[in-house]
Amino acid sequence: MTTHVPQGAGHLRTDETPPERPASQTDQSSPDAKFPGALVWADERVGAAKGLRFALKKVFPDHWSFLLGEIAMYSMIIALITGTFLTLWYVPSMGHVVYDGDYVPLKGVGMSEAYASTLDISFEVKGGLLIRQLHHWSALFFIVGIALHAARVFFTGAFRKPREINWLIGVVLSLLAIIEGFAGYSLPDDLLSGTGIRAMNGFMMSAPVIGTWMTFFVFGGEFPGEAIIPRLYIAHVLLIPAILVGLFVLHLALVVVHKHTQYPGPGRTNDNVVGFPIMPVYAAKAGGFFFVVFGITALVSALVQINGVWVYGPYDPTQVTAGSQPDFYMWFSDGALRLLPGWLEFTLFGTVWSFNIFLGSLVLLPLVWVVLGAYPFLEAWVTGDKREHHILQRPRNAPTRTAIGAAAISMYLVLALACVNDILAIKLGLSINDLTILFRTMFFVLPVLVFVVTKRLCLSLQRHDRERVLHGNETGRIVRTPEGRFFEAHEPLDEFERWALVDYDTPTPLGLTQGPDVDSRGVARRRGPLAGAQAAVSSFFYKDAVTAVTPAELAAAHHHGEHDALESPSIPQLGAPVNDSTGDDDFSEGHGSAVQAPTHHH
Amino acid sequence: MANPHHDDTAPAMRDDAAAPARSETFQNPGLPPHVPRRADGDPKAAKRAEIQVVVLFTLSALASIAFVVAYFVIDPDLKGYLLGIGEINLFHLAIGVTMGVSLLGIGLGAIHWAKTLMPDEEVVEQRHPQVSGDDDREAVAQTLSHGWRSSQLNRRSALLGSAGGALGLFALPIVLPVIAGLGPRPQGLYTTNWAEGTLLRIDPSGAAIRAGDVTQGSVFHVMPDGWVGHEAVEEHGAEEAMIAKAKDQVIVVRLDPSLIKSQKQREWGYEGIVAYSKVCTHVGCPVALYEQQTHHLLCPCHQSTFDMTDDCNVIFGPAKRALPQLPITVDGDGYIVAAGPFREPVGPSFWERERPGLMGVE
Structure with a gap:
């Protein structure tokens, strides 16, 4: 920024006259810019300029929630780098050795080479402990990042057409990530990781028909x-x-193919993407963020010990420690194993069916990921929506989906907490049996409660948005009229702020858009076998939707002034034929034929 | 492409039939006017931002050098006490913190640079529908059709069938040896190293147990004679010794005989001394926690709880079956020995458990 700027121009920040600066920040290229000589060689062979021209201009919208996926991506890279370091010393062998290393308490103890080499990395390789900790922490951050990123994508509807394939890829990635994590923490062959493998062996064995064969083969x-x-x-x-x-x-x-989604806002449309180009802003921010993630992981690894493999000693099938827990991402599955009651196992024609075991492991894991993968297609079926979507939904504007997501998270949390029921029982001084029974109940009750509460919250937030659009923001200023009435002055929203609150559609339940069952010539409409179910689920999804404010409603609201609460008939708006939620909006239709700029009373 | 203001001439991707008509909704007001930052107009602020970035980058460089110094200078075993953390390895702390600062300096510097000095005016890029044009689809259809017909697959069905068959089977010679070579067929699930007369030895000391020495309420973890400690590894190899530990482990407890509710349990024990498999019938963890007052055995992995006074039946948790009992007696010298092998498989449930014939076991 060496452009000449008048002294004191900084004080003009909100002034009408912008300070003198380049006409546009977006093109500051030198008039005699030349293609870098170093790239000429590559360009002549692979046409590098063409690719770079495209890539460097790519635009990325800016929002904190878009960083969650980056956390996952960078943590994966950190895990790859540190993991490579660990392979230089780790010995993947269960061969028996007697430990004779630097860690005195285990001297002379028989153990596997895998465990002995993990101890060596921790105590004898200089900096090895730091790299091991970095590896473990980055693996945890990787999976946390994936979970948060997936939640962001889910709750904003970013998985909708055309991004269903990428959602599926993400779902597979998340499953692979936790399998990768499980395999990784099993490698040290200390008592804790061996206990995890023991449980894995046990639940694989429970599979009907193939259990023993599968276990012996693995x-x-x-x-x-x-x-x-x-x-x-x-x-x-x-x-x-x-x-x-x-x-x-x-x-x-x-x-890259789809371009990034963006949140609704002024200037953002379904046909554009507004943000910063790779060169230079996004490159600096995203590149910088990699170093921030790496740096924070390094500080955490330096200060917070994780998986001290020397604490419990080598794996021994006859030993176990109280409070054995897997890494957090396997909690839900281990929690399910703790909650399933024993009576679910029975014998049929002499064959053993251990529902108490395989439901919580061999069935639960694939089931969760199949449901996740199928969700975009189920929702598209319910909504009948075949449009492309590039503007994200604020979670409140998709109340039923948000409620489903929250309910699913509550189920997940119940299972995950069930995995630490022994720790909770000790810390809280409760009976572990009572806690387990509580979790069993909560698994069924909590999702229903969470669904209802979340949906109501979303609808309330939507109504609050309507309130703000119709009547403006509260100012806290009480005004007295000449007649002696009091009211609070409201500041109308400017059109930019308002746009973010009204730029959403509310689909109509499918049953209501399909017309009569019999057409004008008396021919029955063709219906698929599931049409009834589809209409019912669609109605469940959208029947109590709160629609966005229209200009007509805004004009009507202003026409009536601030506090004339009038009865509110349903909105005669296409796309919102069913609406039982406007009772607390003080506007009336019939006055708002003119679409006009709002003129406020104060 | 670089136009910062909304261009409304782009193709509409919304299906207007499904969305409310334009006149009934608000119009997108376009990008809000750009509000310049302090550093855009005030050279002092810009200079200040530059200095902050330079400081962060310099800090990073210094931390990298400090890392190298710490790596060579600090004794890797040096311990210290850190407030709030407790005892910590100072070498680990020093290289970890310098590494973190070195990375954070670059990251925060670059982000601060981008936020204060690089352009903050957003640019607009147009999207285009994902769907291809009709001419593309037609060209693909023609190419596919040409491929299908020119390879004569449309008229020579024997070609199609045999090619499909060959491609369907070619992987077998590669996959079969991998899968089939992974492991032996299931075996050994019905047997342990316990037999009639096998001496019970305490793990890991290896001592035999004289019945008279077992006091009320005492607990022993035992293994069969010949399968304890380093000797077992030397005699049978580490792998066999580990498998034995996973299957043969037994817990021995002396109960007040009047507390024992099951006649079979009393008969298979010896004067209130009873022996049970220590492998959980849920997923196989050692059932290691014995509660003396209640005579409950608890598995720490998933909290299956077994009642010692009631033939180790499950009274809580996810396990279904009781722990198998090992019948015991005493030999001529008064030492506890097995009166026979386990009468049922130990450990987790499996499909063929009740029908060994399914696994080819008599």
């Missing part, structure tokens, strides 16, 4: 055997990372 024989760690190792360092990275590249490629 473990290479009876538990524990000497094959599982080398096998988890190659899955952890090669197979899963290769698929993860491949799908992740595809995930990003599709973001």
Whole structure:
């Protein structure tokens, strides 16, 4: 910024006359800019200029919630870097050795080479402990980042057409990430990780028909055997990372193809993308954010110890510690194993059906991810919406979806907390049996409560938005009229602020858009076998929708002044034939034929 | 493309039939006017921002150098006390913090630079519908049709069938050895190393147990004779020793015989001394927590609770089956020995548990 600027221009920030500065910030290129000589070689061979011309101009909208996916991406890169470091010393072998390293309390103890080499990384490789901690913390941040990013995408409707494929890729990525995490924390072969493998062996064994065969094939024989760690190792360092990275590249490629979504706001339309180009702003911010994520991970790794593998000693099938928990992302599955009652196991024709075990593991894990993957298609079926969507929905403007998401999260949390029921029982001085029974009940009750409360909250927030659009923001200023009436003055919203609150559609339940069952010639309309169900679910989704304020309503509201609460008939607006929620909006239709700029009373 | 203001001539992607008509909704007001930042107009503010960025970058460089110094200078075993954290390895702390500062300096510097000095005026890029044009679709249809017909797949069905069959089967020679070679068929699930006369030895000391020495309420973790400690590893190899630990572990408790509710339990024990498999019937963790007052055995993994006085039946939690009891007696010297093997498989449930014939076991 070496442009000449008059002294004191900084005080003119909100003045009418903008300070002297380049006509547009967006093109400050030098008139004699030349293609960099270093790139000429590459351009002659691969046409680098064409690709760069396209790539460097890409525009990315700015919003804090778009950083959540970046946290996942950067944490994955950190885990890849630190993991490579660890492979230089880790020995993926269950071969027996007697420890003779630097950690005195375990000297002379028999253990696997895997565990001994993990101890060596922690105590003898200089900086090895820091890298191990970085690896573990970045893996946790990776999965937290994925979960938050997925929640953002879900609650804003970013998975809608045309992004369903990318949602599916993301769903697969999240499943791979937790399998990768499980394989990783099983590798040290300390008591805690061995206990995790023991449970895995137990629930694999419970599978009907194929359980024992599957278990013997995965473990290479009876538990524990000497094959599982080398096998988890190659899955952890090669197979899963290769698929993860491949799908992740595809995930990003599709973001380029679709361009980024954006939140509703002035100037943002479904046909454009408003934000900062890669060169230079986004490159600096996103590149900088990588270093911020890495830096924070390093500080956490320096200060907060995680997975001190030396604490419990080597794995021994006859030992276990109280309070054994997997890493947080497996809590929900382990929690389900704790909640399922034993009577779910029974014998049928001499064969054992352990629903108490495989429901919480072999069924739960795939089920969660199948439901996640299917959601965009289910919602599209319910809404009958075939349009492309590039403007995100604020969660309140999709109340039923937001409520479904919140209810699902509450179910997840109940299962996850059930996994720490022993810790909770100790810390809170409660009976573990009571807690378990409470969690069993909550698993069924809480989602219903959360659904209802969340949906009501969303509808209230929508009405609050309507209130603000119709009557402006509260000012806290009480005005007395000459007649002696008191009212609070409201500041009308400017058109930019207002736009973000009114730029949303409320779909109509499908049953109401399909017309009569019999057409004018008396021919019955063709209906698919599920049309009735579709209409019912669609009605469930949208029947109590709160529609966006229209200019006519705004004009009517102003016509009536501030506090003339009038009865409110339904809105005669296309797309909102069903509306039972406007009772507290003080406006009346019939006065608002003129679409005019709002003139406020005060 | 670089026009900062909304261009309304772009193709409409919304299906206008489904959305409210334009006159009934508000019009998009376009991008709000740009509000310049302090550093846009005030060279002092811009200079200040520049200095802040330079300081952050410099801090990063210094931290990187400090990392190198710490790496070579500080003793890797140096311990210290840090307020709020407790005892900590100072070498680990020093290299971790310098690494963190080195990275954060670059990150925060770059972001601050972008937010204060780089352009903050948003630009607009137009979108285009994802769907291809009709001519593209037609061209693809023609190419596919040409491929199908020119390869004569449309008239030579034997080609199609045999190619499909060959492609469907070619992976078998690659996949089969991988899958089939993964492991042996299930075996050993019905047997343990316990047999009639096997001495119970305390794990890990290896001592045998004289019945007279077992006091009321005492608990022992035992393994079969020959399967305890380093000797087991030397004699059978580490893998066999681990498998034995996972299957053969037994918990021995002396109860007041009058408390025992089950006749079978009393008969399979010896004067109130009873032995049970320590492998949880849920997913196989060791049932390691014995509560002396209530005589409950609790599995720490998923809290299945077994009642010792009632033949180790499940009284709470996710397990279904009681822990299998090991029948015991005493030998001529008064030591506790197994009166026979387990009468049922130990450990987690599995499909063929009740029908060994399904696994080819008699």
